[in-house]
Amino acid sequence: MNFDFNILVKALVELLSALPIxxxxxxxxxxxxxxxxxxxxxxxxxxxxxxxLILRGYxxxxxxTPLMIQLFLFFFGLPQLFPxxxxxxxxxxxxxxxxINSAAYIAETTRxxxxxxxxxxxDAGLSVGLTLWQTMLYVQLPQALRVAIPSFGNTFxxxxxxxxxxxxxxxxxxxxxxxxxxxxxxxFFEIYLAVGLIYWAITLIIGQTNKYLxxxxxxxxxx
Amino acid sequence: xxxxxxxxxxxxxxxxxxxxxxxxxxxKSSTASEPAEVIKVGMSGSYKPYTYLDEKGExxxxxxxxxxxxxxxxxxxxxxxxxxxxxxxGMLDSAKLDTIANQITVTPEREQKYLFTRxxxxxxxxxxxxxxxxxxxxLESLKGKKVAVGLGTNYETIIRDFDKNSEIxxxxxxxxxxxxxxxxxxxxxxxxxxxxxxxxxxxxxxxPLKLAGPPINEMQNxxxxxxxxxxxxxxxxxxxxxxxxxxxxxxxxxSMKYFDMDITEKVLN
Numbered sequence: 001m002n003f004d005f006n007i008l009v010k011a012l013v014e015l016l017s018a019l020p021i022x023x024x025x026x027x028x029x030x031x032x033x034x035x036x037x038x039x040x041x042x043x044x045x046x047x048x049x050x051x052x053l054i055l056r057g058y059x060x061x062x063x064x065t066p067l068m069i070q071l072f073l074f075f076f077g078l079p080q081l082f083p084x085x086x087x088x089x090x091x092x093x094x095x096x097x098x099x100i101n102s103a104a105y106i107a108e109t110t111r112x113x114x115x116x117x118x119x120x121x122x123d124a125g126l127s128v129g130l131t132l133w134q135t136m137l138y139v140q141l142p143q144a145l146r147v148a149i150p151s152f153g154n155t156f157x158x159x160x161x162x163x164x165x166x167x168x169x170x171x172x173x174x175x176x177x178x179x180x181x182x183x184x185x186x187x188f189f190e191i192y193l194a195v196g197l198i199y200w201a202i203t204l205i206i207g208q209t210n211k212y213l214x215x216x217x218x219x220x221x222x223x
Numbered sequence: 224x225x226x227x228x229x230x231x232x233x234x235x236x237x238x239x240x241x242x243x244x245x246x247x248x249x250x251k252s253s254t255a256s257e258p259a260e261v262i263k264v265g266m267s268g269s270y271k272p273y274t275y276l277d278e279k280g281e282x283x284x285x286x287x288x289x290x291x292x293x294x295x296x297x298x299x300x301x302x303x304x305x306x307x308x309x310x311x312x313g314m315l316d317s318a319k320l321d322t323i324a325n326q327i328t329v330t331p332e333r334e335q336k337y338l339f340t341r342x343x344x345x346x347x348x349x350x351x352x353x354x355x356x357x358x359x360x361x362l363e364s365l366k367g368k369k370v371a372v373g374l375g376t377n378y379e380t381i382i383r384d385f386d387k388n389s390e391i392x393x394x395x396x397x398x399x400x401x402x403x404x405x406x407x408x409x410x411x412x413x414x415x416x417x418x419x420x421x422x423x424x425x426x427x428x429x430x431p432l433k434l435a436g437p438p439i440n441e442m443q444n445x446x447x448x449x450x451x452x453x454x455x456x457x458x459x460x461x462x463x464x465x466x467x468x469x470x471x472x473x474x475x476x477x478s479m480k481y482f483d484m485d486i487t488e489k490v491l492n
Contacts, residue, residue: 076313170306183269
């Protein structure tokens with residue numbers, strides 16, 4: 001057999017040097033995406049005329065086109081139209097585009113989760129004198145987010161794996177370093193396996209965190 | 224109520240982070256825009272031995288050495304940027320790179336768009352046959368025979384352009400290695416690829432193959448720059464640096480270091 005276990009182990013260790021880039025792009029994109037996505041989800045729930053159409057277009061585009069195309073359009077295409085955008089670095093651009101992308105998914109999840117909360121909850125909130133916005137923030141949203149947490153976890157996993165595309169923009173992330181390493185010794189199998197194992201490990205950690213969050217937010221609630 | 228506020232806090236933090244990110248990128252765009260003395264050279268970092276990582280993880284290779292030498296001779300600082308090949312031309316077009324050093328072949332289409340330096344690598348399309356045959360010498364001798372080429376490659380175009388009356392049976396392959404095997408077995412009569420690649424196939428594969436006839440044509444690799452006034456001057460500087468590397472034999476030395484042969488000299492005279 002042609003499989004070299006030592007190379008796999010060595011690659012696992014050496015590839016860790018690219019982990020900070022992958023993780024920081026992924027985490028920042030997720031946090032920013034959560035902020036904007038939840039906000040957009042709420043706004044879309046209220047179906048504000050005009051604005052809703054724009055948001056629907058935004059969500060549709062960013063869910064309907066490959067992340068790779070979005071990265072290309074933003075990083076290479078827009079600077080040719082607006083030269084001032086040309087100075088955004090690969091890191092910032094990756095975070096920005098992946099935030100906007102993930103916000104689209106998170107917005108849909110949030111909107112659906114709010115819809116899953118009984119409409120009577122809103123009536124109850126209003127009846128005790130809360131404003132519509134307060135009712136959303138203190139009554140509907142907390143219940144909705146509990147429903148949404150598993151989906152948020154999925155989105156985060158998707159983002160982490162999406163960062164594998166950022167080598168295209170010149171970001172030497174996990175995948176990029178893996179590609180460069182494999183090109184040297186032609187040990188594609190060992191090195192891509194190592195890359196895959198690291199992504200898997202990250203995903204497992206996200207899964208565990210999600211599990212914890214799910215049970216935390218299910219406190220005092222009968223399954 | 225405590226747990227109810229957590230989502231709100233997360234939103235606030237995230238929005239804050241988002242705005243910081245947004246403004247910090249805006250800040251950068253206003254300061255770091257002037258074309259400095261730094262030349263940003265993009266490469267895939269995964270094309271051995273032209274550009275690759277050594278055991279210590281340092282970027283090295285033929286193209287890297289050539290550019291380090293150009294940097295020394297022109298006084299410019301060279302910054303290497305590694306990116307997936309698919310992104311390199313996009314980065315060049317959006318001025319995130321000054322040039323690409325990844326064995327870019329000069330073509331008429333590319334010349335319309337980019338300003339090329341003088342060539343630093345020459346190579347040519349080459350036919351290969353089984354080592355005991357002497358009937359394959361040029362395109363003419365392929366008539367009535369089978370020739371293997373990579374699907375969609377330059378080489379396929381070369382043969383199809385020559386073969387106006389469809390007298391050559393062209394067999395397209397997805398990858399090179401399968402076609403060389405078939406030439407050795409006799410399933411096809413010849414294969415075409417670039418001379419350098421074929422030479423290393425013959426050296427490394429152990430298959431009973433040989434270069435058949437002289438190179439069919441000559442292609443040149445050079446460094447593309449965006450076509451503007453500023454770059455014209457820069458390209459002239461780089462050209463004279465490369466010229467001087469030819470004169471004192473430095474570029475040949477670099478070639479010998481990585482290839483054991485001189486890939487910087489013309490193939491056809």
